[in-house]
Amino acid sequence: MRVLVLGAGATGGYFGGRLAQSGADVTFLVRPARAQALARDGLRIRSPLGDADVAVRTVTADALAAMVGQTPFDLVLLSCKAYDLASAIAAVAPAMGEGTTLLPILNGLLHYDALDARFGRANVLGGLCFISATLAADGTVVHLGRPASITFGERDGGAGARVADFAALCARVGIDHRASDDIAQAQWIKFSFLAALAAGTCLMRASVGDIAGTEGGAACMAALHDECLAVAAAAGHPVPAQARDTARAGLLDAASDVKASMLRDLEAGHRVEAAHIVGDLWHRARDAGLAAPLLQAGWVHLQCYAASRDPQQA
Numbered sequence: 221m222r223v224l225v226l227g228a229g230a231t232g233g234y235f236g237g238r239l240a241q242s243g244a245d246v247t248f249l250v251r252p253a254r255a256q257a258l259a260r261d262g263l264r265i266r267s268p269l270g271d272a273d274v275a276v277r278t279v280t281a282d283a284l285a286a287m288v289g290q291t292p293f294d295l296v297l298l299s300c301k302a303y304d305l306a307s308a309i310a311a312v313a314p315a316m317g318e319g320t321t322l323l324p325i326l327n328g329l330l331h332y333d334a335l336d337a338r339f340g341r342a343n344v345l346g347g348l349c350f351i352s353a354t355l356a357a358d359g360t361v362v363h364l365g366r367p368a369s370i371t372f373g374e375r376d377g378g379a380g381a382r383v384a385d386f387a388a389l390c391a392r393v394g395i396d397h398r399a400s401d402d403i404a405q406a407q408w409i410k411f412s413f414l415a416a417l418a419a420g421t422c423l424m425r426a427s428v429g430d431i432a433g434t435e436g437g438a439a440c441m442a443a444l445h446d447e448c449l450a451v452a453a454a455a456g457h458p459v460p461a462q463a464r465d466t467a468r469a470g471l472l473d474a475a476s477d478v479k480a481s482m483l484r485d486l487e488a489g490h491r492v493e494a495a496h497i498v499g500d501l502w503h504r505a506r507d508a509g510l511a512a513p514l515l516q517a518g519w520v521h522l523q524c525y526a527a528s529r530d531p532q533q534a
């Protein structure tokens with residue numbers, strides 16, 4: 221299977237790097253500065269699951285069409301931030317030939333409209349990942365904590381050959397993965413958890429454990445999670461009790477140092493995917509007639525952050 225990974229950041233660098241480390245046929249579509257750094261330093265991963273220093277093949281957008289002309293890609297793994305979606309779509313377009321499948325692992329759901337419009341719904345799998353990772357200033361992919369998994373599936377349900385093929389590749393290289401026959405449910409489980417985590421940890425500028433240690437903190441996170449679960453149910457994807465309890469335990473764990481990746485971005489002064497995640501979920505709550513005051517507070521807070529950071533991009 222020939223794989224193109226858009227982006228060699230935290231998630232794309234981690235999962236693409238694991239593919240490359242195991243000898244899979246993987247190419248990173250990156251911008252010139254990252255291409256130069258990767259040519260010089262290779263791809264460095266620092267992880268509790270094992271460090272890796274891998275020489276990787278890269279291509280920049282201007283050279284992609286020529287590369288595809290030689291040998292087409294089977295799978296494009298999309299790992300940009302939501303605010304880079306338009307440029308990422310333009311960059312990968314030459315790789316999306318007949319028989320090429322796109323697998324986005326971005327958080328949230330809004331990106332599917334743009335991907336379907338550009339590439340056709342049938343060519344876009346549903347996907348998500350569970351990992352806490354960041355790109356250090358020197359370009360190292362730093363994996364924080366142990367989970368590192370990808371979940372993917374056909375958006376109309378069932379299992380197809382392309383899902384089985386990617387699952388077989390993940391199994392071969394040792395990437396923890398789930399081939400889901402109900403990816404929409406998996407996406408809503410993650411989205412409702414993540415939106416609560418992002419809104420809660422960004423509002424409080426604190427980890428899950430620090431919030432849980434305050435008076436009223438656990439009740440506040442539980443109420444926020446309830447708001448997010450209500451939106452999932454209203455969207456026709458109620459989160460099953462077991463998944464709800466697992467997510468809730470993660471959000472209330474007093475021993476947890478977990479923060480949403482959005483909080484790490486915010487603390488670093490970076491742009492955040494607020495509209496794509498917390499804003500989108502609040503808009504869905506509002507449109508369904510659901511009260512979601514904590515989600516609303518998170519969304520307002522993040523808009524204020526974005527406006528103070530860069531009024532043009534808010």
Ligand SMILES: NC(=O)C1=CN([C@@H]2O[C@H](COP(=O)(O)OP(=O)(O)OC[C@H]3O[C@@H](n4cnc5c(N)ncnc54)[C@H](OP(=O)(O)O)[C@@H]3O)[C@@H](O)[C@H]2O)C=CC1
Nearest residue numbers: 227229230231250251300304307308326327351352353481
């Ligand atoms: N980090 C985490 O722990 C987790 C993140 N996610 C989600 O995964 C998605 C990706 O996040 P993450 O990996 O952290 O983001 P990063 O910012 O670390 O990586 C994204 C990469 O995409 C590259 N990119 C963007 N646009 C283009 C383009 N047009 N051409 C080439 N490269 C491009 C960026 O390159 P450049 O450096 O040149 O800008 C950047 O390196 C987000 O939706 C996030 O919410 C999900 C689970 C966990």
Ligand SMILES: CC(C)(CO)C(=O)C(=O)O
Nearest residue numbers: 349350351352414480481
């Ligand atoms: C919830 C988590 C940590 C899981 O991958 C995540 O997606 C994020 O922080 O962006």
